[in-house]
Amino acid sequence: MDEAPHADVNDNEIVIYGRGIKQIGIATSGSQGTVGYADFDNVPISRTGELVENVPGVVATQHSGSGKANQYFLRGFNLDHGTDFAGFVDGVPINMRSHGHGQGYLDFNFLIPETLERIDYRKGPYFADVGDFSAAGTVQFITRDEIAPFVQVDGGAFGYLRGVAGGSQKLGSGTLLIAAEAQTYDGPWVLDENVERLAGLVKYSQPLADGGFDIQINGYDNAWTSTDQIPERAVRNGLIERFGFIDDDLGGKTTRIGGVANAVLGNTALNAFATYYDFELISNFTYFLNDQVNGDEFVQRDRRLIYGGAASQSFDLGFARAVIGGDVRYDAIERVGLYNSVDGVAINTVREDQVDEFGFGLYGQAEVELAPGLRAIGGLRYDLIRYDVSSDLAVNSGSGHDDLFGPKIALAWQPVDALEFYANYGRSFHSNDVRGAAISVDPISGDPTDPVRVLSPADGAELGARLETGTLTASVVGYYLKLESELVFVGDAGNTEPNAASRRYGMEATLFWRPAAWIMIDADYAYTDARFVDVGTDDRIPGAVPEVFSGGITLSPTPAIDLTAKLRHFGAAPLIEDDSARSDATTLVNLGGYYNFGQLRIGAELFNVFDAEHADITYFYESQLAGEPAPVEGRHFHPVEPRQFRASLRYRF
Numbered sequence: 203m204d205e206a207p208h209a210d211v212n213d214n215e216i217v218i219y220g221r222g223i224k225q226i227g228i229a230t231s232g233s234q235g236t237v238g239y240a241d242f243d244n245v246p247i248s249r250t251g252e253l254v255e256n257v258p259g260v261v262a263t264q265h266s267g268s269g270k271a272n273q274y275f276l277r278g279f280n281l282d283h284g285t286d287f288a289g290f291v292d293g294v295p296i297n298m299r300s301h302g303h304g305q306g307y308l309d310f311n312f313l314i315p316e317t318l319e320r321i322d323y324r325k326g327p328y329f330a331d332v333g334d335f336s337a338a339g340t341v342q343f344i345t346r347d348e349i350a351p352f353v354q355v356d357g358g359a360f361g362y363l364r365g366v367a368g369g370s371q372k373l374g375s376g377t378l379l380i381a382a383e384a385q386t387y388d389g390p391w392v393l394d395e396n397v398e399r400l401a402g403l404v405k406y407s408q409p410l411a412d413g414g415f416d417i418q419i420n421g422y423d424n425a426w427t428s429t430d431q432i433p434e435r436a437v438r439n440g441l442i443e444r445f446g447f448i449d450d451d452l453g454g455k456t457t458r459i460g461g462v463a464n465a466v467l468g469n470t471a472l473n474a475f476a477t478y479y480d481f482e483l484i485s486n487f488t489y490f491l492n493d494q495v496n497g498d499e500f501v502q503r504d505r506r507l508i509y510g511g512a513a514s515q516s517f518d519l520g521f522a523r524a525v526i527g528g529d530v531r532y533d534a535i536e537r538v539g540l541y542n543s544v545d546g547v548a549i550n551t552v553r554e555d556q557v558d559e560f561g562f563g564l565y566g567q568a569e570v571e572l573a574p575g576l577r578a579i580g581g582l583r584y585d586l587i588r589y590d591v592s593s594d595l596a597v598n599s600g601s602g603h604d605d606l607f608g609p610k611i612a613l614a615w616q617p618v619d620a621l622e623f624y625a626n627y628g629r630s631f632h633s634n635d636v637r638g639a640a641i642s643v644d645p646i647s648g649d650p651t652d653p654v655r656v657l658s659p660a661d662g663a664e665l666g667a668r669l670e671t672g673t674l675t676a677s678v679v680g681y682y683l684k685l686e687s688e689l690v691f692v693g694d695a696g697n698t699e700p701n702a703a704s705r706r707y708g709m710e711a712t713l714f715w716r717p718a719a720w721i722m723i724d725a726d727y728a729y730t731d732a733r734f735v736d737v738g739t740d741d742r743i744p745g746a747v748p749e750v751f752s753g754g755i756t757l758s759p760t761p762a763i764d765l766t767a768k769l770r771h772f773g774a775a776p777l778i779e780d781d782s783a784r785s786d787a788t789t790l791v792n793l794g795g796y797y798n799f800g801q802l803r804i805g806a807e808l809f810n811v812f813d814a815e816h817a818d819i820t821y822f823y824e825s826q827l828a829g830e831p832a833p834v835e836g837r838h839f840h841p842v843e844p845r846q847f848r849a850s851l852r853y854r855f
Contacts, residue, residue, distance in 0.1 A: 221714035221724060222675055225668060226622045230569075230579050230612045232666020232679040233258075233325035233339075233710060239318055239346075241724075244756060244764040246792040246807040248843070250311050254289075257323040257341055258712045258726035259750055261772045263818040265840040267395055267428035268387065270454055270483065271309035273819055275772060277325065277338045277683065278706045278730030280745030284308025286632050286660070286685075288335040290342040292418065292462050293473040293512060295531060297335045300557050300589075300635045302504030302538045303483055306335050310343070312422030312458050314383045314401050316354070316366055319346040325710070326681060327630030327662045330565040330581030330610045331514070331527060336630045337660035337685065346370075347407040347416065348377050351855040358807075358848030361388035368403075369855065376408030390843050391429040392446045396453075399424045413466035420460045428452040430485060433825055434837040441827070444815070444841055448827065449499060451546035454483040471527075474511040479504070484546050491826040491833050493542070500552070501543045506535040524568040533559040538637075553645040556592040559636055561585065567610065575617060581610035587656050589636035600640035604656035606631050624666040624679075631657045634687075658687040675714040682707045688734065688743060702734045704743055725753040734779070742776035744822070745785075749773035766794040777822035783837065785820035790842060805850035813845040 223236050237256040247253065251262045251272035262272040274281040281287045285306035289296040291313065301307040324332075325339040332340050351369025356362070368381030382402040389395040400423045407416035429447045436442045460477040486499040514527030539554035567581030585608070590601040608629040616622040638654040666679035688704040708730035715723045732746035754768040770790050777783040791811040797804045817839040826833045 222716065224670060225675075226616060226620070226670050229622075229668065230577075230614055230624065231324065231326065231328055231626050231664060232624045232668050232677045233664065233681070235323060235677075235712075237321040237323070239320065242315070244766050244794060244796050245754065245768055246766065246794040246809060246848075247315065248792075248809050250313055250315065251309075253310060253313065253315060253318070253321070253343070254341055255752065255770065256321050257339070258752075259325075259710050259728035260339075260341075261747070261750055261770065263840075265431045265819045265821075266485070267397070267426040267453060268389070269311060269397060269399065269424040269426035269456060270428070271303075271307055271311070274308070275745075275747045275750065277681070277710075277728070278708060278732035278743070278746045278748065279338050280743075280747070280775075281308075281338065282306070284335065286335055286338040288332055288340040290340070292343070292345055292416075293464055294460065294462055294475045294477070295334075295510070298479070298504070299334070299531075299533055299559055299561070299633055300535060300538060300637060302481060302502040302540070305635045306632060308335075309456065309458075311399070311424060311456070312401050312420060313343060314366060314368070314381050314403060316352070316368060317345050317349065317379070317381045317403055319344045325679075326626060326628060326664055326683070327608070327660055328610055328612060328626040328628035328664065330567040330583045330608075331525075332630070333529075333563045333583060333585045333608070334561065334631065334633050337632060337662065337683065345379075345403065345405060345418070347379065347405070349379055349381070352852055353855075354850060354852040356805075356848055356850040359846035360390050360843075361386065361394070362846075362848060363387070373406065374408075376406055379403070379405045379407070389429075390445050390846070392443055393427060393429055393450055395427050395429070397424070397426045399426075410467070412468040415463070415465035418462045420458075420462070422456070422458040425455040426453055428454065428485070429840075430487065431819065431821060431838040431840040433489075433827065433834075434839055435834065436827060445844075448489055449486040449497070451499060451543075452484050452486060453546075454481070456481050469516040471514045471516075472511070473513070473529075475509070477508040479506050479508065481505070484543060487838070488823070488825040489827050490830075491824060494826075496542070496544050496549065497828075499543045499546075501541045501546075501548050502539070503541070504535070504538045506533055506538075508533050519568075522568045522570045524566070526566045528562070528564040530563075531561045533557070535559065551594060553598070553637075554594045555598075555637055557636060558590045560588045561633075562587075575615060577612075577614040579610070579612040579614070583608040583610065583630075585631065585657065587633055587636070589639065589656070591637055591640040593637070593640070595643065595645055597642045598637070598640060598645065600642075602639060602656070604639075606657045606659060608659075620669060620671050622668050624664070624668070626664040626666075627662070629659055629661050631659045633657055654687070658685065660685045673716045676712065678709065678711045680707070680709045684735075702737050704732065704734050706730055706732045706746075720758040722756040722758075723754070725751075727751045737779070740779040742779050742781045744777050744779065745775055747772045747775045762798045764794075764796040764798075766796075768792045768794075775820075777820060777837065783822040785837075785839075786817060788814070788816040788818070788842065790814060790816070801854045803850075803852040803854075805852070807848045807850075808845065809848070810842060810845045814842060815844075816842050818842045 261275040271283040298307040353367040356364040366383040370379040385399040387397040405418035481504040510531035512529035535557040541548035565583040662683040664681040
């Protein structure tokens with residue numbers, strides 16, 4: 203892969219702007235790419251989960267405390283916390299199957315941004331090496347093997363304080379990297395968020411004659427108090443402030459400890475991982491709708507061990523390049539449950555289960571050069587999920603399996619050096635919560651209920667083009683995606699549920715331009731039309747954002763100075779199927795300035811420059827406040843945080 207390095211003021215490091223890396227002749231679609239560390243090191247990021255916004259067309263918002271996984275928007279999906287958006291870190295799948303809060307829960311808060319080397323992304327279901335949750339796209343975070351020793355302290359408004367340190371040292375024939383981060387934050391909320399976040403990474407890597415290997419241990423612990431989405435009417439009527447709350451018991455905690463090993467031995471790649479995960483979340487979205495005495499507060503819990511791995515073997519057959527591979531994953535879920543609560547303490551069990559879920563994938567793919575500049579890629583993937591559910595309600599226990607074949611086809615045509623065209627088709631899927639596959643009776647109402655299929659397929663197609671001229675990289679794609687079953691957020695349940703089939707078509711355009719060595723401009727635009735199918739006229743998909751735009755400029759007038767401005771916009775979206783209620787558009791502008799002298803770097807960042815009073819996310823559903831005689835339908839929103847300033851000081855040893 204050809205790279206265009208740009209020398210940093212620290213002579214020991216080479217800065218790679220990933221968006222400028224050559225993709226023509228390598229990529230198999232117009233919507234895949236790489237983002238290097240330099241692309242986001244000098245860009246204001248208010249929370250760790252926003253790292254995924256480096257993927258063109260992705261928006262990461264929040265409807266609760268910052269310790270919870272973000273809400274993700276991509277290709278007309280409100281992905282809730284990750285469904286249909288597959289996330290990996292160093293080859294480890296991060297989406298949680300059959301999770302206590304929501305299927306596909308995708309929490310990147312354990313990442314330490316300074317330890318990242320790059321972000322690889324791919325849109326659509328066109329890639330044979332990825333299965334579950336990959337219909338809309340896939341993102342892979344790759345950590346560094348080496349890092350120049352440093353320590354950094356950040357501070358800012360609303361009690362924001364962050365300390366991070368890291369470095370690497372030669373050890374034997376390899377390199378040992380250690381990094382740690384601690385953060386506290388109260389936020390602008392009337393109810394202090396009281397974030398207590400710790401993260402750490404220890405990684406040993408060693409090159410070999412025909413490849414290399416690395417072993418790592420990562421740890422993460424976070425506890426926070428939440429201000430969830432609030433009723434618009436409560437703010438309008440003066441009952442609470444814009445940053446106020448209805449229930450002061452809400453919050454959560456997450457602990458994650460993982461071990462990972464990766465090896466490349468010639469044409470063989472191997473991966474193995476084990477993860478311990480413990481999660482608790484207290485929420486209340488409807489207040490006193492279902493229980494006028496105790497309220498509707500509930501607790502969700504999830505404790506599990508995850509084991510898995512992957513292997514692939516590449517072949518050069520002369521007339522073709524081929525790869526075969528497979529992956530396995532076993533989730534031993536000790537407890538996943540939903541409980542009614544008062545004052546943050548569970549008072550009864552709605553449902554509690556022990557789940558064993560095993561997933562297996564096998565794939566093959568080959569690339570053939572049909573003519574000079576014309577490549578054809580074909581692949582096939584097979585996925586199987588087996589499950590066993592032991593529920594506290596015996597009739598909701600059960601076991602079973604589901605499987606799916608997914609073909610993949612692509613053409614890439616390069617008529618001239620600077621231009622390549624692509625055509626893609628593929629089938630992928632998202633898995634559903636296996637508790638829904640074993641269910642017979644609704645645990646709340648006691649009514650009989652129908653089970654859902656475990657694997658819900660998605661078919662997609664795409665046409666794209668990519669231009670690379672040295673200083674300019676641009677791409678444009680048009681795509682179509684059809685899902686057998688949509689997952690939609692349900693406000694009164696606090697989770698997602700399967701819905702009707704859906705289809706999406708849209709386009710995306712990206713631009714990365716360096717008109718001069720000291721100027722970097724990037725811009726991304728995405729448009730999607732998303733509808734349910736075969737449901738009549740009320741076919742809008744709640745939360746499907748039709749337009750997303752982001753853009754930025756970084757100026758480096760001297761080797762010591764970097765100035766950055768970033769804009770993020772996502773448009774108004776339908777909140778219910780008949781489109782009679784809609785969210786408002788949200789636009790934010792952030793600024794950053796960074797000055798390097800010697801071994802020091804001073805940073806200053808201003809978030810939400812124009813102090814926009816927009817919403818991070820909006821829902822429309824029925825709730826009932828204390829004192830209200832009857833339920834009220836209306837918009838519920840989580841506001842974006844107000845203008846705030848943060849400063850940082852980094853020292854490199």
